[in-house]
Amino acid sequence: MARVIMIGLDAASLEVIEHSRASLPALGRLLDTGTARRFRSRSANLLPASVWPTFYTGTPPGQHGVYYPLQWDAASMSLKPTVDLLHCEPFWVALEERGCDVIAVDVPVTWRSRLRRGIEVTDWATHEAIQGFAVQPASLAREIRREVGGREIGPEIPVRKSRAQLTDLRGEVLASIARKGRLIRWLMQRQRWDLFVAVFGETHRAGHLFWPDGEEHDGEAPVVPEHALIDCYRAVDREIGEIMHAGADRDTVVIVFSVHGMGANRSQEHFTRPIMARINARFAAQSGAPAAASEATSMMRVLRERLPPRLQHAIGRLVPISWKDAVVNRAITGGYDWPRTPGLAILGSVTGFVRFNLRGRERDGMLDRDSDLHRRYTQFVRDAFHSWRFSDTGQPLVDEVVFAEETFPGDRKDYLPDAVVVWADRAPATRVQSDEFGGVDLQPSSGRSGNHRPDGFALVLDPHGARDGHAGPGDIVDFAPMVSRLLARGRP
Secondary structure (H helix, E strand, C coil), X not given: CCEEEEEEECCCCHHHHHHCHHHCHHHHHHHHHCEEEEEEXXXXXXXXXXXXXXXXXXXXXXXXXXXXXXXXXXXXXXXXXXXXXXXXXXXXXXXXXXXXXXXXXXXXXXXXXCCCCCEEEECCCXXXXXXCCEEECCCHHHHHHHHCCCCCCCCCCCCCCCHHHHHHHHHHHHHHHHHHHHHHHHHHHHCCCCEEEEEECXXXXXXXXXXXXXXXXXXXXXXXXXXXXXXXXXXXXXXXXXXXXXXXXXXXXXXXXXXXXXXXXXXXXXXXXXXXXXXXXXXXXXXXXXXXXXXXXXXXXXXXXXXXXXXXXXXXXXXXXXXXXXXXXHHHHCCCCHHHCCEEEXXXXXXXXXXXXXXXXECCCCEECCCHHHHHHHHHHHHHHHCEXXXXXXXXXXXXXXXXXXXXXXXXXXXXXXXXXXXXXXXXXXXXXXXXXXXXXXXXXXXXXXXXXXXXXXXXXXXXXCCCCCCCCCCHHHHHHHHHHHHHCCCC
């Protein structure tokens, strides 16, 4: 009877793996003896944080509704943890109902487990903890802490970091990789399984912090410790080799995969909010719509902009998740006069996210959906973003403005941003300008030398499958049915 081991490398780069394959023996063997499949999906390009729910539900974002760990809540006119707004069911719950034994470890952006017989560990050491450590069965939590330990990797605080801080974080990521490997091998031996899925979120963290070729903004030399990224990939490779030795036999299919990739930081997301403030002011002046008295401000936003990065980092690493979420919410949504705000920039990381303030959907809505004012504002937003250019080169700031309702239809499309701004592919800029709206000077502050790419991959080693170069998923949504087919082999 077939068994499947799925090892996720969150936001890993196949290019880095191929370039360094001589020092990555386990991944090198998979490249040599298995089948490799690259893929790129629209959801990974436009809504990078949607990729894991897309993977484990087998549905696009318009159907599952998840686009970020903190999402806009129309009922409260604020950002809330996604787990408080929605629920998404991973495909392994249905597999268990059909008789498969399942163990799942640290799959990102998953809810507390609904497995009945199997083991599921959530947020033990993920890149972005959305609800905190939880285990099914609950009694196993104490045993994990005793046998393996607690969470090794702390939260990422998106501020600039010194070389000394990054060196410390490199050590933290390496320690977390080793501990994650021990947890996986311990659980493999603990009870029977047909499907074992586990994810190293540490590759995600390493890609953001240690990408070697990216500059955090124009004119500033990177401070990333030399070889930090490949050191993390080597550590993961060692654990993959140990996991395969411990759990893979001649009937086990091994899938090492990433549902999106990583590359040098190319986000201009820091411009979304100031551009939207100017768009709203100009739209009110031209259309006769009610105008807010001034650009929205909030004390929390001012504090986030003025506190030294080192202090923000220290505080952010100490406080609970709920406190951090509250600070981010106030900084993003505080100070708005909602009846005079047709749209706003909401939280994003790579692409820019814009939410329209629609009456009947938002609690304090301004625009009637599909009204003439709504249609004019939608077109105005698109045209306005396309008017901006990089001050140093004169090249366009924006590649495209995509409206999610058209791109991601589904029952949960209203949870998604209304507009997604896709920036031009270049390092984060410090000044942009528009003939109509003037100029904006702003230093990016995320502290990320690397950022998401839409490119995913799967390395599949199937003892009974053909090595034809075409095996494996063609898109994120293909993983769930592929695993179901593999597990069905040999079953009555």
